[in-house]
Amino acid sequence: MRRKLVVGNWKMNGSLAANAPLLKGVAEGAGAAGADCAVCAPAPYLAQCQQLLAGTPVAWGAQDVSRHASGAYTGEVSASMLMDFGCSYVIVGHSERRAYHGESNELVAQKAVAAMSAGLTPIVCVGETLEEREAGRTTQVVSAQLEAVLALLDGQQVSGIVVAYEPVWAIGTGKTATPAMAQEVHAQLRMQLKEKSADAGAGVRILYGGSMKPDNARELMAQTDIDGGLIGGASLKAADFLAIVQAA
Numbered sequence: 001m002r003r004k005l006v007v008g009n010w011k012m013n014g015s016l017a018a019n020a021p022l023l024k025g026v027a028e029g030a031g032a033a034g035a036d037c038a039v040c041a042p043a044p045y046l047a048q049c050q051q052l053l054a055g056t057p058v059a060w061g062a063q064d065v066s067r068h069a070s071g072a073y074t075g076e077v078s079a080s081m082l083m084d085f086g087c088s089y090v091i092v093g094h095s096e097r098r099a100y101h102g103e104s105n106e107l108v109a110q111k112a113v114a115a116m117s118a119g120l121t122p123i124v125c126v127g128e129t130l131e132e133r134e135a136g137r138t139t140q141v142v143s144a145q146l147e148a149v150l151a152l153l154d155g156q157q158v159s160g161i162v163v164a165y166e167p168v169w170a171i172g173t174g175k176t177a178t179p180a181m182a183q184e185v186h187a188q189l190r191m192q193l194k195e196k197s198a199d200a201g202a203g204v205r206i207l208y209g210g211s212m213k214p215d216n217a218r219e220l221m222a223q224t225d226i227d228g229g230l231i232g233g234a235s236l237k238a239a240d241f242l243a244i245v246q247a248a
C-alpha cells in the first residue's frame with residue numbers, strides 16, 4: 001500500500017513575511033492527516049522552511065538542483081547545499097524548467113542522480129504538451145522522459161524516486177486531466193517502472209499535477225495509480241493546500 005504524498009510547488013512566489021503564516025498554517029493543519037506532505041520553496045526560503053517546519057509532520061524541498069556537486073557553476077545550487085537546509089525532496093524536470101531553461105531529458109536524469117547521491121528524494125516531472133497529446137504522442141513523450149532517468153539508476157535506486165505526471169496543458173491553466181485520462185498515463189508509467197524493477201513498480205509514488213484543487217483532488221487521488229499530487233497555485237493558500245492534503 002503506497003502512502004499518499006502531497007507536495008506544494010510554490011514556484012517563484014513568496015516573501016519572508018508572507019511565507020511565515022503559510023508555513024505555520026500548513027504545519028498546524030497537516031498534523032491530523034494520514035498522508036505525507038511537503039512544500040518545495042524557492043531556495044532563499046529553505047532556511048525559513050527549516051526553522052518553521054522542523055519537528056512538524058511537513059517536509060520541505062527545493063524546485064531544482066545542479067547536476068554538479070560543486071565548483072564554478074555560478075548561480076547553481078548543489079544537492080549537498082539543499083541537504084544543509086534539511087531538505088527531503090527536490091523537484092527535477094518541471095515543465096517550466098524544460099521549457100524556459102532548455103532542460104533535456106538527459107540533464108533532468110543527471111539532476112535526479114545528483115539528488116539521490118546526496119540523499120534527497122527527486123520528484124521527477126514528466127508530461128506532454130497539448131500539441132503532443134493531440135498528435136497522439138503522450139505515451140511516447142512521457143515514457144522517453146522517464147526512461148532517461150531509469151537508464152542512470154539501478155532498480156533499488158528507482159524505488160527511491162517519486163514521479164509526477166504533469167500534463168503541460170493543465171499546469172496553471174485551470175484545465176485538469178480527467179481522472180480517467182490521468183489514470184491511463186499513471187498506469188503506463190507504473191508499468192514502465194515495473195519493467196525496471198518489481199519493487200519500484202509496486203512502491204514508487206506517482207503524483208498527478210496540473211490544476212489540482214480542493215474540489216477535484218479527491219476524485220483524482222481515488223484512481224488506482226494516482227498516489228498524491230504536486231500542487232502549484234493551490235499550495236499558496238494554507239486552507240486550499242490542507243484541503244488537498246485531507247483529501248489524500
Ligand code: PEP
Binds near residue numbers: 210211212230232
Ligand atoms: C505545478 O507547477 O507543478 C502545478 C501543478 O501547477 P498548478 O497546480 O498551478 O497547475
